[in-house]
Amino acid sequence: MTAETPQEREPITSCEQIDLSDWDFWARPMAEREHAFALLRERDTPMFFAEPEVSFADPGRGYHAIVRHADVLEISRNPEVFCSGSGGATNITDMPPEFAEYFGSMINMDDPRHARLRRIVSRAFTPKMIQKFEEDVQIAASTVVDELLEKGPGCDFVSEVAARLPLKIICDMMGIPEKDYRFVYDRSNIVLGASDPEYVPQSDVDSVVAALLTAGSELQQLVQELAAERSGHPTGDLISALVNANIDGEQLTLQELGSFFILLVVAGNETTRNAISQGLLLLTRHPDQKKLWLSDVDGHAPKAVEEIVRLASPVNYMRRKVTRDITVNGADYREGDKAVLYYWSANRDAAVFADPYSFDITRDPNPHVGFGGPGPHFCLGAHLARREITVMFRELLGRVPSIEAGRPERLFSSFINGVKHMPCDF
Template sequence: MSAPPVIPLDDEQWWQDPYPSLRAARDGHGSGVTPDGMAVLLRWADAEAIKKSPAFENEGLEFIEERGFRPGDPLYEWRRYSIGALNGAEHQRLRSLVNRAMTVRSTDRMRDSARAHVEAALRAGSGPGDTVEQDIRSGFRSSPFFVITEFLGVDLDQAMEMAATMGQGSADAFGPAVTQEIRDAANTTFAVLMEFVGDLVEERRADPREDLLSALIEAEEGGDRLSHDELVVLFTNIFGGAIESTLSAMTSVVYELARHPDQLALLATDPDGLKRGAVEEVLRHRPSFYAVGQKVVAPTTVGDLAFEPGESLSIILGGPNRDPDRWDDPERFDITRDPTKWSFTFSMGPHFCLGQALARTELQETAAAVARLCSDLEVVEEPRWKPFATVNQVEALRVRYRLT
């Protein structure tokens, strides 16, 4: 069999439109490899098999040990309890304690608030009949931040301090080239963050409210509860997981609707009836995360690939999300597809995105608001997609529309 094609992740240009190369690799070979030789899975059936098989797990502490972090380092101790880095029974225990607090019913109460933030961003201080031109990514920036802050029940000044601490360069600590300087900065950031959130948890324990943090403190399953360290880290996982991913998807809702005026016109005929379909199609067509990584823990085969323990692989989501074996005419953007047939964008299996119900609520209100408020929507300048980023995001999206 021929060698799998290289997916050129090291080429900045690839990030501007990865879909043709993913299609060629998937349909021509079934899979690909990264420039470093790691397997890239692209078919729906393979991606599903991997995320549901006990032979594969999420990367745990070894991921940061490889980057030079050691037990006792604040970032190491944070990752020890991070839900995305736990597997098996430990992970299941945490999920069952948190699941109840993150139901569709609990996230649906954020719908009015999400709609109000999006509508204000689209109006941008103008009135009916006015033409608005703006970078919609900047316009939307504060919306998911306000929503998660209200959902968690954090005061705004505390949330801003937390976001500022989290934004201090810690992302570099998960990148491919970690220096001692990056390690020192990340450890300082995580030490400050843990102390800050630890105080917040104690404050809320003493004075509970009707919010998610209080619900997490109260969460109990078979006499079991979250420990202080688990609570603190889970809180940062939820807060940190909620913002950039949702902002990126909200921006993509506007981008796709602007590029497909026929679909926007259709959505405008029944915004509340069609918003679910529109959102699922944006998520499928343009996933907000570029990939999900896995490590192999038992010898196994997937399709025609054999894996040995210790190997890593990547599922690049643009592969399964446009696999013709699952989707009819997959390159076509069509908001009338069945909205209950989900794409791979929130992943699958035990680590399936914990915040998907909240994200979907925010995105549905975004799609409906665009359809209700914006006519003659157009992209003013083709956006540049940020290369080498975990969350697929444009640097800016300049759009023009008339307010109705």
């Protein structure tokens, strides 16, 4: 999974030069990627690409790249035809059977099984528990900024600030002991950063697959051991609530609990971390917007957070498979086709967002799809993510108003729009 050096890449001037399945594309500078997706959005119908070649799965016949906002909405609203459960939603190639044990969470399922699991999990997020989480977010964010001020400028904002808040909240929610925070953090980096050589040595594809399966196995083993302890002896955390939940006679199996934990810790940790990191970067590059937010921190926060999520779009895409022939917005899809919903591109669609590349903390309306499109797979943790981003920036703007981001080091990934490291100064 190596890429050419920038000098060897020709500039993209037409759709024919774009290959979203080529790792070289995702190594290009952000401005070049933005230009490529703008060209794709100008097409009358979605462009069709060959699937990435991987040794652990047979290639399918290709996929439609869904890059326009209107198309993402229409397909998301039709989960019966554009399904998530046939081969997985989080990867373009079909998920091998051995992956399903660890990564076969409800995000990769369809109704009725998806509805059953979401119903059980949603009951665990009671108003009382949500209220407790919100109080915990404030305490955790204050502590993170306390320690940032103690360390002083020059530290890595990603690891010292952006990653710490969601990691602590997710682990505390589940009842993961503090001694295991780093263990969870490192494994979640492997799960979402397997294509980046910093997290997984790229010696060969088999080693990458082995690293993924090992990380999944270790995370699942951790939560299953805790679940065994709390079965019948709850301690007030989410693991206790889930392992002892009985909704209409239904309970989560240990395998389902383990897969849900991997989904929660990866989605709830990595994506919020990247939104916070890219939020500081946006404020640094747009000092006028920072000044405006500082003029009324609480008043501007709701719209500012939505704008951060829109431009950050931490999850680049989700995949769907077509269950029957259908025409959507003038484009034809055949049974068995794949459609990859590029949320990052949809959130820059000039047909929906005026001046889409600008950062405007007063943008209203802001119908972004940063938490996914409408339908059964809309992000379960959107409320918590918004709360974490809001509280983190309230602490930073209120106590470290001069903080600025340095040059970001981006994650090498087609799935996650991530920042690995980023120095900060104040």
